[in-house]
Amino acid sequence: MAQVWKGGPAAAALNAKTTEKVGALMARGIRPTLAILRVGERADDISYENGACRRAETLGIAVLKFTLPQTASQKELEETIYMVNDDPRIHGVLLLRPLPPQMEEERIVSLLAPEKDVDGITDGSLCGVFTGKATGFAPCTAQACMEVLDYYKADCAGKRAVVVGRSLVVGRPAAMLLLQKNATVTLCHTRTEELAARMREGDIVIAAAGRRGLFGAESFREGQIVLDVGIHFDEEGRMCGDVRTAEVSETVKAITPVPGGIGAVTTAVLMSHVAEAAGRAAKM
Numbered sequence: 014m015a016q017v018w019k020g021g022p023a024a025a026a027l028n029a030k031t032t033e034k035v036g037a038l039m040a041r042g043i044r045p046t047l048a049i050l051r052v053g054e055r056a057d058d059i060s061y062e063n064g065a066c067r068r069a070e071t072l073g074i075a076v077l078k079f080t081l082p083q084t085a086s087q088k089e090l091e092e093t094i095y096m097v098n099d100d101p102r103i104h105g106v107l108l109l110r111p112l113p114p115q116m117e118e119e120r121i122v123s124l125l126a127p128e129k130d131v132d133g134i135t136d137g138s139l140c141g142v143f144t145g146k147a148t149g150f151a152p153c154t155a156q157a158c159m160e161v162l163d164y165y166k167a168d169c170a171g172k173r174a175v176v177v178g179r180s181l182v183v184g185r186p187a188a189m190l191l192l193q194k195n196a197t198v199t200l201c202h203t204r205t206e207e208l209a210a211r212m213r214e215g216d217i218v219i220a221a222a223g224r225r226g227l228f229g230a231e232s233f234r235e236g237q238i239v240l241d242v243g244i245h246f247d248e249e250g251r252m253c254g255d256v257r258t259a260e261v262s263e264t265v266k267a268i269t270p271v272p273g274g275i276g277a278v279t280t281a282v283l284m285s286h287v288a289e290a291a292g293r294a295a296k297m
């Protein structure tokens with residue numbers, strides 16, 4: 014029977030490190046601070062914002078909220094971005110997306126200072142993921158996968174890792190982070206031939222295709238570590254992932270559950286990035 018690698022303990026371990034970093038910064042008079050930028054009143058955004066505020070509070074991180082109306086102009090949001098970029102009290106910025114249709118999201122994102130991009134959405138952050146340099150931050154979900162591998166002591170060096178999905182949010186940065194851990198990485202997508210065979214080759218498989226229950230018994234073999242990044246809801250409204258877990262839980266070595274797996278670690282990663290951003294700013 015596969016081990017279930019829950020995200021909660023990995024998140025708790027990361028939160029403990031963040032609390033320590035925040036305490037050290039506070040002792041030097043620096044309060045790590047996150048700015049949350051929201052345009053409009055989407056229920057998803059508000060719920061994410063509330064969750065982030067609660068988590069920040071428990072870790073001693075301050076939150077400044079900047080809320081613009083749904084009808085706000087591109088210029089208004091650009092001015093807000095310039096303001097948070099220039100404000101030395103603010104160490105990290107979380108821009109809730111998608112933005113309303115009148116806004117050019119790519120341009121807005123390009124204006125955000127990479128050193129405050131704790132969500133890993135700017136080109137500067139992705140450049141850092143690619144080069145291994147500390148410019149910006151890795152996208153939180155991709156980093157959450159690494160935190161889970163670290164917490165459960167998965168040795169990646171020399172292992173074959175297969176990532177399914179090449180988005181800039183999850184698949185591609187996850188592949189780069191696995192490479193940094195000296196895994197031999199295969200990155201798969203919709204044009205990959207014999208996908209199930211490729212997946213069976215992996216010692217570590219990250220399923221991030223964003224297709225509910227796409228992967229079952231045919232895609233896995235004994236001994237594999239499977240990280241299921243997908244977030245979906247079935248007909249009964251139950252949350253589920255890209256992997257048909259019941260089919261593979263007798264076979265693989267370990268699998269992350271949905272819910273309670275990778276998704277449970279992403280906010281902890283975001284907060285660790287805020288503390289790190291504050292630490293980097295203090296060194297400058």
Ligand code: NAP
Binds near residue numbers: 208223276279
């Ligand atoms: P996305 O932008 O839709 O990208 C999906 C990727 O999967 C694409 O690269 C696509 O290939 C590939 N793909 C789709 N269908 C495939 C198939 N049948 N075979 C092989 N590859 C296939 O999705 P995303 O933003 O990366 O998110 C992926 C999943 O992670 C979603 O379920 C999302 O909800 C979830 N997610 C979870 C968290 C979390 O905190 N746990 C955070 C963010 C996202 P092409 O490039 O060829 O089209």
